Amino acid sequence: MTDETAVPKQPDYSGLKAVFINCTLTPSPAFSHTECLMDMVRAIMEDAGTSVQCFRSVDHDIAPGIYPDMTKHGFDHDSWPAISEAVMASDILVIGTPIWLGDVSSECRKIIERLYAHSGETNDKGQYIFYGKTGGVVVTGNEDGVKHCAMSTLYSLGHIGYTIPPQADAGWIGPIGPGPSYGDEKDDGGRVGFDSDFTQRNATFLAWNLMHMAHMLNQAGGIPGYGNSREAWDDGTRYNHPNPEYR
Amino acid sequence: MTDETAVPKQPDYSGLKAVFINCTLTPSPAFSHTECLMDMVRAIMEDAGTSVQCFRSVDHDIAPGIYPDMTKHGFDHDSWPAISEAVMASDILVIGTPIWLGDVSSECRKIIERLYAHSGETNDKGQYIFYGKTGGVVVTGNEDGVKHCAMSTLYSLGHIGYTIPPQADAGWIGPIGPGPSYGDEKDDGGRVGFDSDFTQRNATFLAWNLMHMAHMLNQAGGIPGYGNSREAWDDGTRYNHPNPEYR
Amino acid sequence: MTDETAVPKQPDYSGLKAVFINCTLTPSPAFSHTECLMDMVRAIMEDAGTSVQCFRSVDHDIAPGIYPDMTKHGFDHDSWPAISEAVMASDILVIGTPIWLGDVSSECRKIIERLYAHSGETNDKGQYIFYGKTGGVVVTGNEDGVKHCAMSTLYSLGHIGYTIPPQADAGWIGPIGPGPSYGDEKDDGGRVGFDSDFTQRNATFLAWNLMHMAHMLNQAGGIPGYGNSREAWDDGTRYNHPNPEYR
Amino acid sequence: MTDETAVPKQPDYSGLKAVFINCTLTPSPAFSHTECLMDMVRAIMEDAGTSVQCFRSVDHDIAPGIYPDMTKHGFDHDSWPAISEAVMASDILVIGTPIWLGDVSSECRKIIERLYAHSGETNDKGQYIFYGKTGGVVVTGNEDGVKHCAMSTLYSLGHIGYTIPPQADAGWIGPIGPGPSYGDEKDDGGRVGFDSDFTQRNATFLAWNLMHMAHMLNQAGGIPGYGNSREAWDDGTRYNHPNPEYR
Numbered sequence: 001m002t003d004e005t006a007v008p009k010q011p012d013y014s015g016l017k018a019v020f021i022n023c024t025l026t027p028s029p030a031f032s033h034t035e036c037l038m039d040m041v042r043a044i045m046e047d048a049g050t051s052v053q054c055f056r057s058v059d060h061d062i063a064p065g066i067y068p069d070m071t072k073h074g075f076d077h078d079s080w081p082a083i084s085e086a087v088m089a090s091d092i093l094v095i096g097t098p099i100w101l102g103d104v105s106s107e108c109r110k111i112i113e114r115l116y117a118h119s120g121e122t123n124d125k126g127q128y129i130f131y132g133k134t135g136g137v138v139v140t141g142n143e144d145g146v147k148h149c150a151m152s153t154l155y156s157l158g159h160i161g162y163t164i165p166p167q168a169d170a171g172w173i174g175p176i177g178p179g180p181s182y183g184d185e186k187d188d189g190g191r192v193g194f195d196s197d198f199t200q201r202n203a204t205f206l207a208w209n210l211m212h213m214a215h216m217l218n219q220a221g222g223i224p225g226y227g228n229s230r231e232a233w234d235d236g237t238r239y240n241h242p243n244p245e246y247r
Numbered sequence: 248m249t250d251e252t253a254v255p256k257q258p259d260y261s262g263l264k265a266v267f268i269n270c271t272l273t274p275s276p277a278f279s280h281t282e283c284l285m286d287m288v289r290a291i292m293e294d295a296g297t298s299v300q301c302f303r304s305v306d307h308d309i310a311p312g313i314y315p316d317m318t319k320h321g322f323d324h325d326s327w328p329a330i331s332e333a334v335m336a337s338d339i340l341v342i343g344t345p346i347w348l349g350d351v352s353s354e355c356r357k358i359i360e361r362l363y364a365h366s367g368e369t370n371d372k373g374q375y376i377f378y379g380k381t382g383g384v385v386v387t388g389n390e391d392g393v394k395h396c397a398m399s400t401l402y403s404l405g406h407i408g409y410t411i412p413p414q415a416d417a418g419w420i421g422p423i424g425p426g427p428s429y430g431d432e433k434d435d436g437g438r439v440g441f442d443s444d445f446t447q448r449n450a451t452f453l454a455w456n457l458m459h460m461a462h463m464l465n466q467a468g469g470i471p472g473y474g475n476s477r478e479a480w481d482d483g484t485r486y487n488h489p490n491p492e493y494r
Numbered sequence: 495m496t497d498e499t500a501v502p503k504q505p506d507y508s509g510l511k512a513v514f515i516n517c518t519l520t521p522s523p524a525f526s527h528t529e530c531l532m533d534m535v536r537a538i539m540e541d542a543g544t545s546v547q548c549f550r551s552v553d554h555d556i557a558p559g560i561y562p563d564m565t566k567h568g569f570d571h572d573s574w575p576a577i578s579e580a581v582m583a584s585d586i587l588v589i590g591t592p593i594w595l596g597d598v599s600s601e602c603r604k605i606i607e608r609l610y611a612h613s614g615e616t617n618d619k620g621q622y623i624f625y626g627k628t629g630g631v632v633v634t635g636n637e638d639g640v641k642h643c644a645m646s647t648l649y650s651l652g653h654i655g656y657t658i659p660p661q662a663d664a665g666w667i668g669p670i671g672p673g674p675s676y677g678d679e680k681d682d683g684g685r686v687g688f689d690s691d692f693t694q695r696n697a698t699f700l701a702w703n704l705m706h707m708a709h710m711l712n713q714a715g716g717i718p719g720y721g722n723s724r725e726a727w728d729d730g731t732r733y734n735h736p737n738p739e740y741r
Numbered sequence: 742m743t744d745e746t747a748v749p750k751q752p753d754y755s756g757l758k759a760v761f762i763n764c765t766l767t768p769s770p771a772f773s774h775t776e777c778l779m780d781m782v783r784a785i786m787e788d789a790g791t792s793v794q795c796f797r798s799v800d801h802d803i804a805p806g807i808y809p810d811m812t813k814h815g816f817d818h819d820s821w822p823a824i825s826e827a828v829m830a831s832d833i834l835v836i837g838t839p840i841w842l843g844d845v846s847s848e849c850r851k852i853i854e855r856l857y858a859h860s861g862e863t864n865d866k867g868q869y870i871f872y873g874k875t876g877g878v879v880v881t882g883n884e885d886g887v888k889h890c891a892m893s894t895l896y897s898l899g900h901i902g903y904t905i906p907p908q909a910d911a912g913w914i915g916p917i918g919p920g921p922s923y924g925d926e927k928d929d930g931g932r933v934g935f936d937s938d939f940t941q942r943n944a945t946f947l948a949w950n951l952m953h954m955a956h957m958l959n960q961a962g963g964i965p966g967y968g969n970s971r972e973a974w975d976d977g978t979r980y981n982h983p984n985p986e987y988r
Binding site: 103146172173174175177178196 | 595638639666667670672690
Binding site for chain 3: 749750751752781784785788789868869871872888891892893895896899900902903904905906907908909910941942944945946948949950952953954957958961964965966967968969971974979980981982983
């Protein structure tokens with residue numbers, strides 16, 4: 001059992017950088033429920049010294065596609081290269097998505113597609129470019145689907161090289177059926193969802209686990225470079241993989 | 248760019264312990280395609296010094312349910328407590344599942360349910376009991392669904408406290424439609440799927456990333472205990488979560 | 495616009511047969527929240543004259559596996575053949591599942607696997623054996639995942655030959671986070687979830703749409719037997735599929 | 742057993758209308774692998790007399806959002822109203838999507854969102870506007886995910902009112918790992934995937950089952966209007982739903 005005195009001192013994570021991408025369908029300056037919950041996570045991170053840069057994807061002219069820069073593939077404009085530069089310079093990525101019909105938004109899929117577009121790039125260990133970074137997800141809706149959206153998004157991040165710390169999702173939905181969304185004003189002057197102990201706890205754990213993992217990975221110089229270099233593999237290194245034909 | 252000489256020395260991970268749970272529907276001693284691929288991952292881990300203990304769930308009398316020991320809830324037998332003891336004592340958990348209708352096996356869901364049954368237990372930091380451990384997944388089928396099975400299983404592991412390293416899944420499927428499964432003997436004496444560079448690479452990366460992450464977490468004494476203690480949260484500690492009512 | 499007088503007369507569906515399979519993890523006689531909601535759907539069907547036969551899968555000794563009768567594949571007992579006989583004799587199948595970690599129960603996957611085991615059987619038109627039947631799903635949990643469970647289960651039913659009518663799912667979850675489940679007694683003497691207009695509506699629409707579709711399919715003698723006979727396809731019939739090599 | 746002489750006469754479905762929406766990320770006039778497989782389905786339908794209208798969503802300026810016409814919600818342009826008019830006038834909807842990271846494309850999610858935007862509209866029976874229509878899906882990728890994409894898309898169509906006939910998906914993927922896509926030219930002059938008996942069969946069954954179901958629904962005047970009118974429900978009609986408080 002722990003007691004209050006056993007709570008460790010708050011770590012100082014002032015060297016860490018995070019990028020938040022909000023995949024709401026609602027352009028600024030309109031209110032985004034998803035952003036409202038992302039702001040909780042952001043506040044915790046900033047309080048710990050981590051710098052946070054936020055993008056609302058629908059505000060930017062991000063082309064659809066699976067290349068790092070779609071202006072080289074027939075599109076006149078593409079805001080992704082600027083956003084991806086921030087992602088590449090950061091330790092932490094948090095994707096936020098609303099839920100539509102139980103699944104992530106089209107904006108969320110577009111961001112995943114554009115991140116995936118970099119899967120051919122490698123770091124100086126020959127690992128996929130996102131190795132050494134850590135990622136999480138924030139999901140809001142009025143009804144159902146937080147876990148489904150989280151599993152799809154976290155899997156995508158892991159697939160391209162992100163480390164996923166424990167409990168890397170936070171979300172809010174109301175009771176089943178249509179209803180108000182996170183952050184909507186209530187008649188009593190409060191805000192919908194702000195009283196959810198569950199959502200507050202998950203947002204807190206998400207924020208801290210991302211920072212802990214990012215710090216740990218930075219201290220270790222990323223994921224060790226043995227057994228996972230795409231470049232070395234392509235050059236023939238097999239890292240003692242058993243020769244299966246002769247087993 | 249890397250070159251052959253730049254491949255780092257193979258780490259010695261002789262202190263690590265892994266548990267593999269194979270969720271095939273086929274009881275021993277019959278051949279399990281999923282186990283065949285899990286054995287590749289196991290061989291890499293054992294070669295690095297990690298000890299690996301394997302269970303085929305369907306061979307054991309594991310009760311359905313959501314409590315750690317179902318003999319206390321009306322079942323005459325339950326093999327889970329013995330298996331869970333091994334899981335608790337290990338650093339790494341690898342779940343293997345065949346694909347049926349594009350999704351994980353019933354045995355896989357049963358294992359997930361029984362792991363989830365421990366979500367009320369905490370470690371000496373007050374974190375969920377699986378914090379500090381790392382997990383991955385192996386998936387085989389003859390047709391389609393590796394990623395879907397992986398995202399569901401990895402999400403479940405992350406939800407209960409496991410850290411998911413990059414590219415924490417390996418799998419094999421054949422071309423679309425019914426066909427042979429991983430490890431089936433071919434007319435030419437070879438084995439189906441053994442020639443898949445993609446599967447070999449993913450199995451290798453999976454094995455090494457799990458060991459790297461387990462080692463890193465062990466070195467760090469697990470996930471730092473700030474901001475993620477279920478016990479401290481329940482005692483009222485809020486870790487600087489913003490008081491949302493006053494924002 | 496409709497008005498009260500425009501509500502059509504209730505159809506008489508006394509010739510229809512339905513099978514309900516409840517995939518709770520809780521054996522009888524303990525209360526099943528999922529069954530509690532399935533009973534709403536059943537009451538509507540029975541009121542319309544449809545006969546309903548119910549199974550709670552965990553009460554039966556159903557072997558894991560992918561064959562119609564696992565006693566022919568090494569298992570001592572298997573209750574599935576008796577249940578599958580009822581399924582084969584019915585027009586409607588309703589699967590009920592609780593939600594665990596955002597996904598269906600292991601019992602639900604086991605039932606899907608056993609249904610899939612019949613995918614090699616065909617009716618007298620050469621179609622898969624479940625053609626001409628119609629299916630739906632009921633999902634309950636205390637937190638999140640109705641749609642995810644529904645999409646997986648309905649897809650499986652459709653894949654093996656069931657027709658899925660509109661809005662073929664009904665479910666209930668509470669607000670995000672742990673909490674009471676459907677049908678739990680409340681302090682005021684009521685039952686949790688019984689006041690959900692959304693759940694009541696979906697349960698009603700599910701019941702009626704299944705009966706309408708079953709009746710329509712019965713009237714039509716099932717799905718017409720052109721373009722979908724597995725037997726005829728295997729015999730070489732191509733139903734004017736374009737010869738793609740020469741397009 | 743069937744024999745060739747038992748194959749029924751090909752039905753004439755010349756009165757039916759279908760809309761195909763291809764959710765590739767690739768703008769015209771570039772080749773779309775997904776369209777290549779959709780064209781197989783289209784050819785079968787057109788041969789049976791059904792008229793088919795095709796849209797490639799990325800060629801159109803479809804706004805993100807959840808309203809039928811986003812020009813009334815701050816967007817300068819929105820091509821959706823024209824496309825939705827075609828959807829509303831048709832009996833059949835086929836959505837095609839490529840697979841990215843095991844899931845549907847962002848364009849596919851955008852189309853689902855815009856279809857969902859009409860969920861407040863009802864037909865003259867008070868049912869959701871898509872009642873009486875039938876839908877299916879075509880999926881292509883080079884690796885894995887046909888069933889996952891199909892289950893998500895078909896569920897969305899069912900949720901808004903579409904009837905899903907048996908085996909309402911067709912797809913193609915190659916062996917696991919990166920590789921050529923459906924319709925790519927091969928060295929021998931053939932086209933990738935065109936020799937897949939499985940894909941041909943599923944495309945054929947999909948086409949015919951959609952037409953059979955559309956015809957059956959047209960003959961019946963749609964789904965009968967008892968037990969499923971949103972308008973009547975909102976007016977208080979309960980269709981014999983049991984009064985749960987008194988059970």
